[in-house]
Amino acid sequence: MRVTLHGYWRSSAAYRVRIALNLKGIGYDQVSHDLRAGEQRDADYLAIAPHGLVPALEVGSRTLIESPAILEWIESKWADPPLLPGDADEVVVVRSMAALVGCDIHPLNNLRVLNRLQSQFGASKDQVKLWVRHWIAEGFAPLEQLVARHGAGFAFGRAPTLADCYLVPQLYNAQRFGVDLSPYPRLVAAGEAALALPAVQAAHPDRQPDAG
Helix, strand or coil, rough: CCCEEEECCCHHHHHHHHHHHHHHHHCCCCEEEHHHHHHHHHHHHCCCCCCCCEEEEEECCEEEEEEEHHHHHHHHCCCCCCCCCCCCCHHHHHHHHHHHHHHHHHHHHCCHHHHHHHHCCCHHHHHHHHHHHHHHHHHHHHHHHHHHEEEECCCCEECCCCHHHHHHHHHHHHHHHHCCCCCCHHHHHHHHHHHCHHHHHHHHHHHHHCCC
């Protein structure tokens, strides 16, 4: 079964999916769509992914969109190694941690939002950076508490989960925008633990064929 990931090297949503695919040992091809040039709005790509965002995952004749749905699908199709705990009460914690990033932080700092702040409201680059830092801090503060309660090396427990698939790219973004990470030592430690894994290292933006 051929798997093709449509993404962009610095897209945190595509980064999440790369981490999950790599952790599961799933081989895949990559097709890049340069977000800076607006290639995600090209007609050829819209025919694949009507929402005009990355990532999209083509698996045989099926096309999947939206990283949370893609990650859940991957988890349901390839059980080993599991990225969700076996206990329902623990599963909801992992999904809550992922949602803090995927719902509360990332959408507000998506490239199209940042571009809109500049084009429609005249925000300067420095103001955009302040916006990004604010919303990352708003999400990282509660996430730090959750990792303190439930982490044991990784964001949740002693093995990588979907929470790490979300956390690692968001830490990368935080570093890009100069966020002070000193208030979040547990997040940083969990991110470092995940990045020590070869599968996660291989998903890093700088190691993608379209990086630059």
